Amino acid sequence: MTDLFKATKAMFHLPQGMIYLDGNSLGPLPRAASERVARMMQDEWGEMLITAWNRAGWMDQPARLGDRIGRLIGAPAGTVVLGDTLSIKVFQALAAALSLRSDRRVILSDSGNFPSDLYMAEGLAGLLGQDHVLKIAPPEDLGAAIDEDVAVLLVTEVDYRTGRRHDLDELTRRAHAAGALVIWDLAHSAGALPVDVTAGGADFAAGCTYKYLNAGPGGPAFIYVAPALADRVRPALSGWLGHEAPFAFDRDYRPGRGIERMRVGTPPVIQLAALEAALDVWDGVDMLALRARSLALTDQFIAGVEASCPELVLATPRDHARRGSQVSFRHAEGFAIMQALIAEGVIGDFRAPDVLRFGFTPLYIDAADVQGAIDILARVMRDRLWDRPEYRQRGKVT
Numbered sequence: 180m181t182d183l184f185k186a187t188k189a190m191f192h193l194p195q196g197m198i199y200l201d202g203n204s205l206g207p208l209p210r211a212a213s214e215r216v217a218r219m220m221q222d223e224w225g226e227m228l229i230t231a232w233n234r235a236g237w238m239d240q241p242a243r244l245g246d247r248i249g250r251l252i253g254a255p256a257g258t259v260v261l262g263d264t265l266s267i268k269v270f271q272a273l274a275a276a277l278s279l280r281s282d283r284r285v286i287l288s289d290s291g292n293f294p295s296d297l298y299m300a301e302g303l304a305g306l307l308g309q310d311h312v313l314k315i316a317p318p319e320d321l322g323a324a325i326d327e328d329v330a331v332l333l334v335t336e337v338d339y340r341t342g343r344r345h346d347l348d349e350l351t352r353r354a355h356a357a358g359a360l361v362i363w364d365l366a367h368s369a370g371a372l373p374v375d376v377t378a379g380g381a382d383f384a385a386g387c388t389y390k391y392l393n394a395g396p397g398g399p400a401f402i403y404v405a406p407a408l409a410d411r412v413r414p415a416l417s418g419w420l421g422h423e424a425p426f427a428f429d430r431d432y433r434p435g436r437g438i439e440r441m442r443v444g445t446p447p448v449i450q451l452a453a454l455e456a457a458l459d460v461w462d463g464v465d466m467l468a469l470r471a472r473s474l475a476l477t478d479q480f481i482a483g484v485e486a487s488c489p490e491l492v493l494a495t496p497r498d499h500a501r502r503g504s505q506v507s508f509r510h511a512e513g514f515a516i517m518q519a520l521i522a523e524g525v526i527g528d529f530r531a532p533d534v535l536r537f538g539f540t541p542l543y544i545d546a547a548d549v550q551g552a553i554d555i556l557a558r559v560m561r562d563r564l565w566d567r568p569e570y571r572q573r574g575k576v577t
């Protein structure tokens with residue numbers, strides 16, 4: 180397995196002298212992606228122009244690549260499609276779920292969820308204007324907050340700040356027992372750990388491709404709808420490419436078959452070419468081996484940082500079952516510490532109010548990288564390298 184991950188690491192462009200622990204936010208460039216995108220631009224866009232929609236298979240790309248993501252999340256062929264961004268896919272899934280439970284008014288989520296998911300839920304509740312409400316429970320009380328008023332449970336498996344992982348299967352069982360539908364947000368799960376939407380009984384799932392799947396900035400999101408529901412949902416975002424026959428240009432909307440109806444408009448063809456190259460890296464990767472390596476790397480980082488930086492407070496669960504593929508530490512000067520660390524060549528990121536966040540992505544991070552990061556962080560703390568005014572100035576993106 181070590182050889183496998185040596186091989187996958189060689190498939191990425193990783194800048195010299197940098198230890199990149201931010202693949203949970205933006206994955207690095209797969210070497211094959213530059214060439215693939217260049218070829219697509221020249222041979223397809225350049226030479227075929229509009230005929231490439233058929234001749235180069237552009238129109239089928241969202242479903243074809245959806246099937247390849249399906250393998251990573253336990254979804255059968257024909258149940259996943261790509262397009263738009265995750266915020267949009269969350270909105271679509273919520274609207275679909277609410278329409279299937281039109282007798283209920285509550286969307287339930289937790290305060291560890293990513294703000295965009297909660298904003299989208301609130302926006303949709305307001306738009307529906309039928310007394311829909313978003314209820315937000317503390318993460319540890321989410322299961323207990325499920326009752327028979329809940330129409331849909333919107334749960335992000337791994338907390339983007341702390342790396343705390345929910346027990347999705349258990350939450351899904353409880354929600355179904357109460358008659359609610361469940362949406363899994365897999366933003367920090369797809370490509371990070373084993374996922375099985377089928378065995379876990381997810382009704383809907385969505386995630387992004389530019390984090391652990393390495394499709395590049397602006398890579399489109401994916402959405403899964405359980406086969407039993409796919410032909411029953413009426414899309415709220417009823418765009419022409421989700422129509423049964425887009426090129427009939429009918430006056431009236433008729434939803435396409437199954438997952439096709441979750442498409443909205445023109446697919447991002449250039450981004451999909453990059454995604455296709457990124458997905459090639461996953462061929463032959465066993466998700467259980469990936470998980471074992473992820474846990475070994477996060478264990479190593481936790482132990483090393485705790486031994487050398489006693490001022491940093493671990494925010495990530497020690498329990499393997501409750502941990503995603505990232506490690507976070509808290510410190511009141513977290514922002515400045517992260518800036519100093521970045522200046523020293525270790526890239527992580529900062530999340531307000533006080534979280535230093537590090538992603539561990541086994542495809543291209545190994546034990547030597549982890550040790551290097553521990554050593555540099557220890558030096559930043561010991562020598563107070565962070566204590567400079569310029570490290571307190573915040574850019575637009577943290």
Ligand SMILES: *Cc1c(COP(=O)(O)O)cnc(C)c1O
Nearest residue numbers: 264265266293295335364366387
């Ligand atoms: C990263 C992330 C998003 C981002 O949504 P975009 O629309 O792709 O910008 C949404 N939800 C969660 C849980 C995330 O982690």
